[in-house]
Amino acid sequence: MADLSGSLSAAAGDKLPAKVGFLGTGIMGFPMAQNLIKAGYDVTVWNRTRSKCDPLISLGAKYKSSPEEVAASCDVTFAMLSDPESAIEVACGKHGAARGLSSGKGYVDVSTIDGATSKLLSQHIKATGALFLEAPVSGSKKPAEDGQLIFLAAGDKSLYETVAPCLDIMGKSRFYLGDVGNGASMKLVVNMVMGSMMASFSEGLLLSEKVGLDPSVLVKVISQGAISAPMFSMKGPSMIQSLYPTAFPLKHQQKDLRLALGLAESVSQSTPIAAAANELYKVAKSQGLSDQDFSAVIEALKGKLQQ
Ligand SMILES: NC(=O)C1=CN([C@@H]2O[C@H](COP(=O)(O)OP(=O)(O)OC[C@H]3O[C@@H](n4cnc5c(N)ncnc54)[C@H](OP(=O)(O)O)[C@@H]3O)[C@@H](O)[C@H]2O)C=CC1
Numbered sequence: 001m002a003d004l005s006g007s008l009s010a011a012a013g014d015k016l017p018a019k020v021g022f023l024g025t026g027i028m029g030f031p032m033a034q035n036l037i038k039a040g041y042d043v044t045v046w047n048r049t050r051s052k053c054d055p056l057i058s059l060g061a062k063y064k065s066s067p068e069e070v071a072a073s074c075d076v077t078f079a080m081l082s083d084p085e086s087a088i089e090v091a092c093g094k095h096g097a098a099r100g101l102s103s104g105k106g107y108v109d110v111s112t113i114d115g116a117t118s119k120l121l122s123q124h125i126k127a128t129g130a131l132f133l134e135a136p137v138s139g140s141k142k143p144a145e146d147g148q149l150i151f152l153a154a155g156d157k158s159l160y161e162t163v164a165p166c167l168d169i170m171g172k173s174r175f176y177l178g179d180v181g182n183g184a185s186m187k188l189v190v191n192m193v194m195g196s197m198m199a200s201f202s203e204g205l206l207l208s209e210k211v212g213l214d215p216s217v218l219v220k221v222i223s224q225g226a227i228s229a230p231m232f233s234m235k236g237p238s239m240i241q242s243l244y245p246t247a248f249p250l251k252h253q254q255k256d257l258r259l260a261l262g263l264a265e266s267v268s269q270s271t272p273i274a275a276a277a278n279e280l281y282k283v284a285k286s287q288g289l290s291d292q293d294f295s296a297v298i299e300a301l302k303g304k305l306q307q
């Protein structure tokens, strides 16, 4: 096991062993925290649903019963939460992390949220004397398990440098994008493109089948041409079988499209393709598919075809 004593704290200017907090151990947070534990970090976890922390505790993680207590006991605290509302609640709520933060500590929000929310978090965190970094990730469940995420960081540069060893354990690359909000915006643009691609791919799979083609051959044809994308080859075979094992929940993809459309509106950028895709994800949500993988958006088109 790697000896990481002092690596975080040395950068922060003291000699104590590094202590890392992790708030939110869902699909993404769990494997990210797990990789930090496996790398030898002293990790303290918290999750709203406590039972999701149990396997991490078995691996050696400590547990605290509130974000406040985690932040108070750690040098740096990461948060991986659903959406803007939960990110605000966990950071700034009654027993939120901000209450446990102080000068010399850092807070890194890796959730996918909008820039305005991230700036609000930054204000609250920095008012405590702590440093703030937003660092949303590109990459899904498997890259999180494999430590292959892509971090899109912005905020306090010194905190970015302090947590770089942690980011390098959880990810394969990292970008520092400047002021708070830029990481959030980059992530929303990427996921806007991804959500539209998946909607378009879904149309192609259904159209190919309807005109008598084999959709699995379509997946192979696409994989060899200029529009090849790992996502199509990974998700296509299960979509053809109407199976959507959850890696990226559909409700989160719709949230990201909603936030991306808000971002586009804030600068008067026309995004008709993303707007149409968003409507499709909303239909899929109304069909009860929120917790399925986002590739279940294809079901919304099946519904439309049957009408
Ligand atoms: N899955 C993916 O492929 C990717 C997801 N993301 C983003 O990462 C974030 C997390 O996604 P993911 O792990 O997939 O989602 P999950 O739904 O699996 O996890 C969401 C986490 O947020 C917690 N949470 C939700 N609401 C609240 C609240 N009100 N108070 C406290 N905690 C709350 C959940 O706690 P509880 O367990 O109690 O419900 C859980 O820990 C999202 O912003 C998502 O968009 C980014 C890249 C890839």
Ligand SMILES: O=CCCC(=O)O
Residues within 6 Å of the ligand: 112, 137, 138, 139, 140, 191, 248
């Ligand atoms: O936010 C989720 C992104 C999923 C991915 O990048 O594959």
